[in-house]
């Protein structure tokens with residue numbers, strides 16, 4: 254089943270392979286509506302029970318409940334996670350490109366997730382398909398990172414790798430936008446709009462082999478990244494296990510699983526699109542921020558726009 258969130262935190266389900274339509278099931282979800290949209294965390298936790306009911310009702314729904322995707326403002330499928338956990342350098346080829354001659358961090362000793370551990374992104378950086386990413390430092394390099402997002406479905410603490418996938422509700426597409434530079438990762442990756450997610454959540458039962466999942470990213474139609482989860486250093490199960498050892502995971506929490514090689518800079522006016530088979534296409538626009546650091550904060554903030 255694919256789960257969608259749209260407009261004022263409404264909930265949609267698509268049960269067939271129909272790419273154009275969903276069924277609005279908001280009225281069938283207990284506690285739906287309002288802000289903050291924490292009801293979606295509860296829905297994700299309840300999916301094993303309520304999912305089949307929603308799918309059945311969606312199939313039986315009349316035309317008045319059908320919505321054309323193109324008419325909707327899509328939102329992240331889990332818009333209010335307690336945290337976004339993210340894996341730095343979880344693909345060997347991505348590590349190599351960062352430190353290669355001409356790479357972003359040329360000549361530096363780049364390590365992997367096994368050295369860096371995990372980091373956190375602000376949940377407020379989430380946007381959905383069709384959203385806009387504003388570049389906070391106009392003249393500093395900001396990159397796209399194509400990733401698969403794991404969505405946690407139950408409270409999980411100290412989970413062994415062999416038990417970890419039972420804690421996963423589903424998957425989605427995610428772009429981990431990143432300002433390059435010397436500040437800590439949570440600062441460089443947490444600006445508003447820096448975590449596009451979607452276009453929907455696909456439940457784990459519909460992903461036959463998450464360990465061999467090919468996905469790609471284009472900028473203005475040109476392919477920049479084309480990777481497969483089989484190249485991950487830590488696979489989904491080990492990432493969930495590590496994250497659950499670090500912090501208690503709650504339903505709706507998101508794990509960004511790292512990016513394959515091919516990362517690159519974006520510019521105002523770009524259209525960035527991530528394609529994940531089974532999930533769909535997640536496209537966002539890039540534009541310049543309306544004000545520079547010094548315009549907002551004063552001259553003391555100049556180093557942030559020049560480094």
Ligand code: MN
Pocket residue numbers: 339340341398400429509511512
């Ligand atoms: Mn990343």
